[in-house]
Amino acid sequence: MTSKETADLPGLFLTFEGIDGSGKSTQCKLLAEALRFAGKEVVLTREPGGSPGAEEIRRIVLEGDPDKWSAETEILLFTAARRDHLERTILPALKAGKVVICDRFADSTRMYQGLSRGDLRQTVDQLHDLMIQREPDLTLLIDMDPETGLSRAKGRQGREERFEDFGLGLQQQMRAGFLSLAQEFNKRFRVIDGTQPIDKVAAKVLAVAQDELSIRSGEPQ
Ligand code: ADP
Ligand code: TYD
Numbered sequence: 001m002t003s004k005e006t007a008d009l010p011g012l013f014l015t016f017e018g019i020d021g022s023g024k025s026t027q028c029k030l031l032a033e034a035l036r037f038a039g040k041e042v043v044l045t046r047e048p049g050g051s052p053g054a055e056e057i058r059r060i061v062l063e064g065d066p067d068k069w070s071a072e073t074e075i076l077l078f079t080a081a082r083r084d085h086l087e088r089t090i091l092p093a094l095k096a097g098k099v100v101i102c103d104r105f106a107d108s109t110r111m112y113q114g115l116s117r118g119d120l121r122q123t124v125d126q127l128h129d130l131m132i133q134r135e136p137d138l139t140l141l142i143d144m145d146p147e148t149g150l151s152r153a154k155g156r157q158g159r160e161e162r163f164e165d166f167g168l169g170l171q172q173q174m175r176a177g178f179l180s181l182a183q184e185f186n187k188r189f190r191v192i193d194g195t196q197p198i199d200k201v202a203a204k205v206l207a208v209a210q211d212e213l214s215i216r217s218g219e220p221q
Helices: 003-007 024-037 052-062 071-095 106-112 121-131 146-155 168-184 198-217
Strands: 012-017 042-046 099-103 138-143 189-193
Touching: 012 024, 012 071, 012 106, 012 198, 024 042, 024 099, 024 138, 024 198, 042 071, 052 071, 071 099, 071 106, 071 121, 106 121, 106 168, 138 168, 138 198, 146 168, 168 189, 189 198
Parallel strands: 012 099, 012 138, 042 099, 138 189
Antiparallel strands: none
């Protein structure tokens, strides 16, 4: 799997990023429905997870004590999950010309493991270059204040709370980090205001995705 082979595939690879509780999962589902309604073949997937092997890794990384692993060990685990997800789910769908919508991807590792416990961004990027290579065609950053995000996320009440248990300080750092990542990769990032009602955010998300699809198909906008 060379970077050339993974870059020139006919499908479209869209990712959603943002802090916990910003509305990514909600918006991924709504966008998948809207694009299917418009006649596109869509694969809706998520990270960590998205393939049977990666879902197994998800179970161990998202549950339990917040400091059960160092950030370095987590980089390896998230990248292992991503490699399996890419091989088994994402690349086959892109090869078949489908739209892949993924709830979080490598930008989350750049933030959560690369920033939260010391500066490990270079390690994340090195492992990404070695094992993943592929970047999304378009990344939608759902931006919002961390207090609201955390209260929405806590309202869900699940067992996958390891990262939410790092608390508000982590979410604030992640929000600032995602906004600066959006500037660093400004060609593929679009920042969307996540504080609006669900249908307003969904309309904006759909408009951005459709713009990208029409640019790719060479249609006038
Ligand atoms: P994420 O995947 O980013 O963690 P979710 O999509 O799971 O976020 O949303 C977290 C919670 O907030 C859910 O209960 C969801 O229904 C609610 N929610 C999502 N978007 C909005 C919004 N724009 N306004 C109000 N509540 C929202
Ligand atoms: P997710 O299920 O998207 O949580 P949420 O819906 O609350 O946003 O992701 C679970 C957690 O995994 C989230 O707190 C961020 C973390 N995560 C990482 O730390 N590194 C990664 O590479 C990924 C993909 C997620």
